[in-house]
Amino acid sequence: MAAVEQIGGRAAAPRAPFWTVTRLRVAAVLVIFALWEVAGASGLFYRGVIPSSALVAKAFAGLLGSADFWFHAGVTGFEVLVAFAIGGLAGAAFGLLLGVNRYTGAVLEPFLHYLAPTPKIVFLPILLILFGVGVGSKISLGAISCFFPMALSVAAGVRQVNPVFLRVSRTFNLTRAQTVRMVYVPALVPPLASGLRIGLGVAIVGCLMSEIKLSRMGLGFSAMEYYRVFDIPSMLAVLIFIFLCAALGNMAIDRFVRLPGPQDRVRRAR
Amino acid sequence: MTPALSIQNVAKTFSTAQGDVRALDHVSIDIRAGEFVSVIGPSGCGKSTLMNIVGGLVDDYEGEVHLDGALVRGCQKQIGVVFQEESTFPWRTAIDNVAFPMEAAGLPREARMARARELLELVGLNGFENRFPSELSGGMRQRIAIARTLAFQPRILLMDEPFAALDEQTRLLLGDKVLQIQQELNQTTLLITHNIAEAVQLSDRVLIMSFRPGRIKRVIDIDLPRPRSSKLMGGEKFGQYVAAIWEDLREEASKGLQDMERVRAGA
Ligand SMILES: Nc1ncnc2c1ncn2[C@@H]1O[C@H](COP(=O)(O)OP(=O)(O)OP(=O)(O)O)[C@@H](O)[C@H]1O
Ligand SMILES: [Mg+2]
Numbered sequence: 001m002a003a004v005e006q007i008g009g010r011a012a013a014p015r016a017p018f019w020t021v022t023r024l025r026v027a028a029v030l031v032i033f034a035l036w037e038v039a040g041a042s043g044l045f046y047r048g049v050i051p052s053s054a055l056v057a058k059a060f061a062g063l064l065g066s067a068d069f070w071f072h073a074g075v076t077g078f079e080v081l082v083a084f085a086i087g088g089l090a091g092a093a094f095g096l097l098l099g100v101n102r103y104t105g106a107v108l109e110p111f112l113h114y115l116a117p118t119p120k121i122v123f124l125p126i127l128l129i130l131f132g133v134g135v136g137s138k139i140s141l142g143a144i145s146c147f148f149p150m151a152l153s154v155a156a157g158v159r160q161v162n163p164v165f166l167r168v169s170r171t172f173n174l175t176r177a178q179t180v181r182m183v184y185v186p187a188l189v190p191p192l193a194s195g196l197r198i199g200l201g202v203a204i205v206g207c208l209m210s211e212i213k214l215s216r217m218g219l220g221f222s223a224m225e226y227y228r229v230f231d232i233p234s235m236l237a238v239l240i241f242i243f244l245c246a247a248l249g250n251m252a253i254d255r256f257v258r259l260p261g262p263q264d265r266v267r268r269a270r
Numbered sequence: 271m272t273p274a275l276s277i278q279n280v281a282k283t284f285s286t287a288q289g290d291v292r293a294l295d296h297v298s299i300d301i302r303a304g305e306f307v308s309v310i311g312p313s314g315c316g317k318s319t320l321m322n323i324v325g326g327l328v329d330d331y332e333g334e335v336h337l338d339g340a341l342v343r344g345c346q347k348q349i350g351v352v353f354q355e356e357s358t359f360p361w362r363t364a365i366d367n368v369a370f371p372m373e374a375a376g377l378p379r380e381a382r383m384a385r386a387r388e389l390l391e392l393v394g395l396n397g398f399e400n401r402f403p404s405e406l407s408g409g410m411r412q413r414i415a416i417a418r419t420l421a422f423q424p425r426i427l428l429m430d431e432p433f434a435a436l437d438e439q440t441r442l443l444l445g446d447k448v449l450q451i452q453q454e455l456n457q458t459t460l461l462i463t464h465n466i467a468e469a470v471q472l473s474d475r476v477l478i479m480s481f482r483p484g485r486i487k488r489v490i491d492i493d494l495p496r497p498r499s500s501k502l503m504g505g506e507k508f509g510q511y512v513a514a515i516w517e518d519l520r521e522e523a524s525k526g527l528q529d530m531e532r533v534r535a536g537a
Contacts, residue, residue, distance in 0.1 A: 164355045171325055171351040172371040172422055182374065186361045259361040262402050 051233045059233035060240060069222065073241070076219040079135055079207045080200075083142025088199050090143070091150025092192065098151065099158025109155065116148040120202075121209050128214070138210040138218070145206035149198035157191025158184070186259060193257040200249050208242070272339040273300035274458045275324070275426050280333035281483075282319055293319045295483030296333070301426070304456045308469040309477045310519065312526035316484030317462045318354060321430045324460070325351040337426070350424025354431045354462075358403040358411045358418075364390060365399040367414050371422040382421075389417040392451060409440040413447070420451070427459045433468065442500040445471050453497055466519065470494075470511045471502060478518045481525040488518050 033053060040050035063069040098105040098112070123144055124137065131137040161184060169179045211220025219238055226235035277299040284291045293316040301307050311317055322328045324335055326345035335342055337349075358367050365386045372382035390396055393413040403411050412432055419427065429448075433441040445468055452459060452472075463469050469476045473492050480487040492511060494502060502508050 164353055164357045165359065167327055167351075167353065168357050169374075170327060170345050171349070172374055173345055173347060174374045178374050182370070183359075186359070189361070260363075260402075261361070262405050 048230065048232050051236070055233040056236050056240070059231070060237040063234065063237050063241065069238075072217060072219050072222045075135070075217045076207060076211065076242075077245070079138045079211075079218065080142060080204050083139045083207055084146055084200055084203045086139070087143035087146025087203055088150050088196060091147040091195065091199065092154050094147070095151040095154025095195070096158060098155035105155065105159075112148065112151060112155075116152060120145045120148075120206055121213075124210055124213060127210075133214055135217075138207050138215065141210045142203040142206035145202035146199040149202060150195040153191040153195035153198070154188065157188045157195075160191075161187045189257060189259050193253060196253050196257055197250055200253065201246065204242070204246055204249075271302070273336075274303040274305075274338060275299075275301040275460065276336040276339070277320075277324060278334045278336065280320065280323055280331060280335070282316070282323065282328065282331045292483040294323075294331075295485050297479075297484065297486055298333075299460075299477060299486065301458060301460060303425075303458050305474050306452055306457075306459045306461070306472055307475045307477065308461045308463055308473040309479060310463055310466065310469045310515065311479030311484065312481050312519065312523040313464065314526055314529070315479045315481045315522065317464075317479065318430055320484070321351065321428050321460070321462055325349055325428055327351075348425040350419040350422045350427050352412075352415050352419045352427070352429040352432045354434060356408075356411060356435070358414050360403050363400050363402055364395060364406070364410075364414050367403070368417045368421050370418055386417075386421060389421055390414075392420070392454070393417045394447060407440075409436050409444060412436065413444065416448070416451075420455070420457075425458060427457050428462075429459065430462045431464065432461075433463075433465070441465070441468065442471075442503075446499050448472060449498055466512050466515050467503060467508075469515065470508060471498065471500060476511075476515060478515060479522070481522040481529070487522065490515060 036050065036053060039045065040052050098109055120141060124141055127137040127140045127144075131140055165183050165187065166179070169183050174182065207218070208220035211218035212224050215221045219242055223235050223238040223242075226232070226238065277297060280294060280297045281292075282294040284293055297316075297320060299307065299309075309317055309320065319328070323331050326343065326349065329344075337346060359370065362370065365383065368386035368389050369382045372385060377385075387396075387399065390399060393416055395410060395413055395417070398406065398410065403414065406414070412435070416429070416432060433444055436444065448459075448461075449472060451457060461469070461472060470492055476490045476492060477486050478488045478490070479485065490511065494505075494507060494511075
């Protein structure tokens with residue numbers, strides 16, 4: 001996959017750059033590790049703020065073996081997935097509406113553009129009143145966060161569908177349903193994927209933020225708890241776990257939400 | 271004999287903020303079954319507008335379009351269009367692009383793939399079935415677009431400057447390809463172009479359009495023996511046709527040019 005990114009998806013991907021890129025990435029990770037260790041050992045920082053990576057690894061292993069941790073992870077995972085599903089679907093539907101209908105687009109899109117960069121945490125008090133302090137308020141904050149990038153990318157995507165594709169399908173007498181399935185859906189895959197990627201990120205942020213602010217469950221809460229008792233290695237282990245999950249989610253989106261293209265042949269040939 | 275395609279007194283006016291633009295003015299064309307007719311004219315004289323009307327993509331126009339004597343409106347099963355712009359679907363391979371209209375028509379997979387393979391061979395793209403458009407040259411993509419429209423099995427093929435974006439050599443060779451296809455399928459074809467040599471090389475008749483309002487200014491029958499190829503180009507008779515068409519077109523083209531300069535000067 002790395003090779004494909006490198007040379008813009010051409011079919012005849014030479015092998016050499018692939019290894020160079022992988023090596024550079026491994027090297028970058030190693031350099032960061034080394035700097036971390038040096039910084040921790042240098043004594044320049046307050047004791048315990050930068051624990052050695054061995055300590056963090058030990059805390060990480062400890063977390064993975066604890067039922068308590070998996071409970072919190074399960075809560076957050078559930079919140080994020082539900083928020084992502086609701087926000088993603090609602091965003092995609094709203095984006096379609098804006099893109100397809102010029103008038104709704106003209107009326108509503110400015111609001112969307114102004115609200116999109118607003119930190120969604122400002123909605124938390126309202127959501128607490130509406131949904132209480134349980135998972136409801138956290139899911140709704142995550143969903144609201146996910147909604148905006150999704151709606152904006154889909155609306156832009158619909159508008160950018162090449163008009164000649166629509167004329168082609170008209171001259172071939174496609175029904176409306178066929179045009180949606182055979183032209184709009186594939187043409188919308190790239191904006192959908194980028195909407196999902198950004199949406200997942202902000203859904204995670206939304207859920208964790210509300211857990212940190214007001215909750216007794218979830219990974220945001222447990223990271224704060226470790227911070228309170230100054231168990232920095234465990235706190236970092238939780239953050240690393242969150243990072244890994246987010247990265248996995250992104251990889252899944254890249255893997256499954258994309259169009260067929262020359263890169264498939266490269267992969268098959270390997 | 272009733273013509274396969276009859277365009278009768280077609281006219282179109284666009285209303286714009288700068289006022290009305292009379293793009294087409296009472297254009298009438300009759301095309302016999304199996305005939306190859308070219309429409310040639312300066313940029314902006316209404317060629318694409320004419321094709322969009324015949325292709326059923328424009329709703330409000332004056333005049334009538336008849337197929338085998340029957341009045342039609344809107345997109346028809348009998349009319350296939352190759353557009354001026356790049357139009358292959360980037361997410362489909364060459365063969366899946368060609369199979370597109372057959373898929374929409376509900377042809378079973380086996381049958382449409384077999385037919386698409388034949389058509390790719392017809393346009394000289396055998397061996398490229400599984401390539402994506404991004405892996406092919408502009409000329410190859412345009413051939414896919416032509417094969418895709420042929421897969422629709424139109425009785426009448428409309429092509430709007432399908433070779434406009436190509437270099438001269440590719441254009442000539444593709445012209446040969448189109449001639450060969452025309453011969454094999456006896457395809458009734460209306461080609462829109464602004465290339466004089468191309469029009470003479472391919473057509474039974476060339477219609478010269480005037481610059482705004484777009485009218486048919488003159489009709490020239492091309493009395494060159496078939497089968498033809500781009501080798502005709504050196505011939506004396508070929509040269510005479512080209513000269514005759516340019517004679518008529520020159521005046522219109524310079525009107526178009528003046529208009530463009532007026533627009534640029536902001537008048
Ligand atoms: N949708 C539209 N709205 C307003 N004016 C239009 C529209 N479409 C075309 N026109 C005008 O109608 C005239 C004819 O346009 P058309 O696209 O048919 O020209 P053409 O002969 O195909 O030109 P070219 O050779 O450059 O493709 C032009 O002057 C153009 O400005
Ligand atoms: Mg045109």
